[in-house]
């Protein structure tokens with residue numbers, strides 16, 4: 016049932032979290048952070064941005080689980096790294112915080128723009144962020160969490176239970192950082208980490224769904240923006256091809272759950288007003304319009320504009336008939 020990922024080559028993670036100063040930690044010593052001002056009433060429709068903060072060169076054989084079974088030649092593949100921003104008149108919500116400088120460098124990842132810098136270019140100061148959705152606990156999604164001392168973090172209970180328990184094995188920790196798992200544990204003790212189950216309504220128009228598969232409690236974020244329903248798949252869908260061809264990603268904690276998540280994402284995409292945003296696919300930068308201003312080179316607007324070229328409707332995400340297999 017459990018298929019361990021092949022990315023076991025990263026050096027052992029550090030127990031410390033370099034880059035997080037005492038200033039960053041200061042807020043964690045205070046009272047538990049309560050929900051932001053938008054928690055009980057509806058703000059304007061959500062703006063949704065994807066920020067491409069990192070990249071690397073990899074191969075198809077490294078990305079798809081048991082790639083040899085498909086009988087296709089290997090080929091180079093680019094993996095991009097994103098975090099996402101939800102913003103309305105009332106508040107800013109971050110979805111993940113990217114890899115830390117050290118966590119990325121340890122694995123040879125290329126930083127396109129440091130996440131904190133990208134946020135400032137978007138007019139967002141880390142101290143002003145009051146809520147961070149953590150889709151899962153891998154190093155490339157929680158690396159800068161310590162830089163948001165005023166924010167409450169939200170994580171699935173299954174994810175927290177795993178990483179603070181059986182997830183401490185080296186094969187799992189190759190894609191996590193000990194200091195960053197400690198950050199989650201510390202926040203839990205201080206009351207600044209909220210754990211959610213199954214399907215959770217976080218804000219008007221923002222729903223979290225625990226789909227598992229990639230990690231034990233991988234979250235997908237659904238956002239109603241008025242005209243569109245945005246599905247931030249995070250690593251429930253690294254590449255669009257995974258759902259389009261039903262090909263699991265190489266790192267999976269539960270392969271049947273991963274297949275189920277692909278089927279659900281395809282179902283969602285059957286609705287013409289729904290757009291699905293993959294977690295690591297370079298195509299995200301082509302499907303959606305680029306942001307203007309200082310972040311023009313590394314951010315796209317998901318909500319508010321139709322993607323260019325057209326969104327992955329039922330046709331784009333439908334599994335080819337000749338690859339159908341029972342789940």
Ligand SMILES: [Zn+2]
Pocket residue numbers: 153155156250294295
């Ligand atoms: Zn990831």
